[in-house]
Structure formats: structure tokens, C-alpha cells
């Protein structure tokens with residue numbers, strides 16, 4: 001990682017400049033592959049999570065306590081850099097969400113053939129994502145988060161049942177377009193709740209468990225390959 005500027009002490013900013021706004025503006029000026037070094041007297045976890053959201057999950061950071069506060073290294077990942085597990089999955093969630101919106105747009109234009117094709121493709125990709133989470137990732141959370149893992153699997157079953165209905169509706173003629181739109185809306189609501197719960201509650205468990213496994217690189221490669229093959 002390379003620094004695009006020296007360490008910025010967040011307590012040294014003028015009082016009328018909010019540190020969050022300032023750091024966000026500085027990050028926006030950096031190119032992918034560049035980094036910022038910061039110093040904060042307060043634990044910066046939440047601060048960095050908010051920036052991560054604003055920067056569309058392109059940040060990688062490290063925090064080192066120095067006895068008075070934290071030295072923070074924030075790196076903007078470039079396209080060529082491989083994503084860690086949580087970001088790999090989060091990006092696939094975003095892809096699925098975009099696909100749902102794209103199908104609704106096809107339906108809005110009364111483009112039934114495109115809507116049908118995109119619905120079937122969405123089903124294949126989402127089933128592959130769910131199979132992967134059930135087979136490879138659920139075991140990572142079993143010890144630390146058994147109830148969350150069981151809930152995730154129940155939600156997966158519900159989502160697969162919705163996909164079965166979507167496939168069936170997509171197999172009819174264009175008269176079914178309103179029904180397809182309705183079921184897509186229900187799927188979008190299910191995904192919204194499910195993805196948020198996974199990202200905020202399970203991804204941290206999976207990330208920690210993966211880091212402890214001797215086969216972590218091979219497992220992460222398998223996750224990436226299976227998602228790429230299904231997209």
C-alpha cells in the first residue's frame with residue numbers, strides 16, 4: 001500500500017470542519033490504489049464503517065493503538081485487487097439487487113422476453129449464492145452463531161420457495177407480468193432484510209473463522225470461483 005499524504009491528525013482540524021466530512025472529501029480525491037494515514041484519539045471503528053458505506057465498500061483499513069489513540073491506514077482498493085470474503089459476498093448481494101431492479105425495468109417497458117430471461121438468470125445466480133452459503137459458509141458460523149446460522153438457512157429456504165414461484169410465473173405468457181412484478185417486489189423485500197442481517201451479523205463471524213483456517217486461501221478462491229461461475 002502507498003500513502004498519498006502524510007499522517008493527518010484528526011484533532012488538528014479547524015473546529016468548524018467535521019472530521020468525517022473532511023476525511024470523506026480527502027478519500028474522494030485519492031485514486032484507487034492510494035491510501036490515507038490518519039490519527040484519531042477515539043476508537044475509529046464506527047467512523048470507518050460509515051466511510052466504507054459512503055465509499056461503496058472499496059476501503060481496506062488497519063487500526064493500530066499507540067497508547068494515546070489509533071493510527072489508521074485507509075486504503076482505497078483498486079479493481080485489480082482481490083476482494084476479501086465479506087466484500088466478495090457483499091458485491092454479489094449488490095449484483096443480485098441490481099438484477100431485481102433490472103427485471104422490474106424490463107416489466108415497466110413491457111419487455112416480457114427480457115424479463116423472463118433475466119428472471120431465470122437471477123434464479124440461477126441466487127440459488128448458487130445460497131447453496132454456497134449453506135455448504136461452505138454456514139459451517140464457519142456454527143460455533144459462534146448457531147441461532148443466526150439456523151435463521152439464515154430458514155430464510156434461504158423461504159427465498160428459494162419465492163424463486164420457484166418466480167420461475168413458474170415466468171414460464172407463463174405476458175398476461176402474468178403484473179404477477180411477476182408483485183413476486184419480484186416480495187423477493188426484494190426478503191432480500192433486503194436477509195442481506196442486511198447477513199452482512200451485519202454473520203459476515204464478521206465468517207471472516208474471523210476463515211482467518212483461523214489453514215485452508216483459508218483455497219476456501220476463499222472456491223467462493224470467488226463459484227460466484228463468478230454463477231453470475
Ligand SMILES: [Fe+2]
Pocket residue numbers: 130133152156194198
Ligand atoms: Fe444468504
Ligand SMILES: [Fe+2]
Pocket residue numbers: 089093129133195198
Ligand atoms: Fe448472502
